[in-house]
Amino acid sequence: MASSTLSNQEGVNPLERRVLWGATLFTLITIGFIAYSVWGLGASVPTCMNNMPVFKHGEIIRHDGKNYEIHFLAKMWKFEPSKVIVPVGSTLDVSVTSKDVQHGFQILGTNINFMALPFVLTTGRVHFTKPGIYHIVCHEYCGAAHQNMNAIIEVSDKVDDISADGLPTLDAGRSLADAKGCLACHSTDGTTGIGPSFKGIWGQTAQLIDGSTRTVDAAFVHNMILHPDANAIKGFDPVMPVVAMSDDEIEQLTEYIKELQ
Numbered sequence: 001m002a003s004s005t006l007s008n009q010e011g012v013n014p015l016e017r018r019v020l021w022g023a024t025l026f027t028l029i030t031i032g033f034i035a036y037s038v039w040g041l042g043a044s045v046p047t048c049m050n051n052m053p054v055f056k057h058g059e060i061i062r063h064d065g066k067n068y069e070i071h072f073l074a075k076m077w078k079f080e081p082s083k084v085i086v087p088v089g090s091t092l093d094v095s096v097t098s099k100d101v102q103h104g105f106q107i108l109g110t111n112i113n114f115m116a117l118p119f120v121l122t123t124g125r126v127h128f129t130k131p132g133i134y135h136i137v138c139h140e141y142c143g144a145a146h147q148n149m150n151a152i153i154e155v156s157d158k159v160d161d162i163s164a165d166g167l168p169t170l171d172a173g174r175s176l177a178d179a180k181g182c183l184a185c186h187s188t189d190g191t192t193g194i195g196p197s198f199k200g201i202w203g204q205t206a207q208l209i210d211g212s213t214r215t216v217d218a219a220f221v222h223n224m225i226l227h228p229d230a231n232a233i234k235g236f237d238p239v240m241p242v243v244a245m246s247d248d249e250i251e252q253l254t255e256y257i258k259e260l261q
């Protein structure tokens with residue numbers, strides 16, 4: 001009697017049959033949605049690469065035609081570059097990493113929605129067919145000024161090539177060095193002044209007054225700016241003042257000195 005309630009003449013309970021059909025249909029619809037998002041909507045799954053030698057600055061790399069590669073660096077609390085202008089029809093290979101903590105990276109109105117993580121490179125592709133302003137936001141709480149962390153991609157039908165704001169450049173490094181008074185004592189052409197020239201000093205071994213030696217690298221420049229007395233270089237008067245500079249500014253100056261090697 002028990003077996004006759006569980007089975008019809010074909011051996012399958014009608015309810016069970018309906019559940020099986022329902023599950024099959026649900027699976028097919030799900031696969032259909034995935035196929036539609038890939039081929040119909042052009043969705044791409046972000047690629048995430050761990051333990052990569054990640055970039056330290058934002059950058060724009062031009063490939064052929066309107067194909068560009070953009071490196072976005074997320075840091076408290078901005079993106080580098082902060083504004084990118086691209087011609088309509090551009091395809092951007094976007095890669096994102098973080099200089100400090102975990103950030104979010106979403107280009108509103110597109111399929112790009114990443115996490116920006118230190119030591120991790122996340123990449124995806126976006127194609128712009130319509131002019132307009134596309135906002136980039138950090139959607140991961142990352143500290144005091146998280147809500148101010150944003151950038152813009154302007155898709156324009158009035159430009160032929162990509163351009164960007166907020167990228168560190170040699171010019172910016174030079175004007176910073178000038179504004180902070182560095183260039184009064186440090187030349188950029190190799191001539192010795194009150195202090196050693198910035199030209200060619202990067203990577204050199206510096207002899208300090210206390211007899212020790214240091215390699216001129218990012219850590220040394222940083223240290224030098226914060227504690228010039230403790231790092232006085234042999235052969236020069238120990239007259240370098242403490243110059244108030246933010247970590248970002250020190251980094252920019254470091255890049256400038258590095259460029260002058």
Ligand code: CUA
Pocket residue numbers: 074075076077102103104138139140141142143146147149
């Ligand atoms: Cu970066 Cu929130």
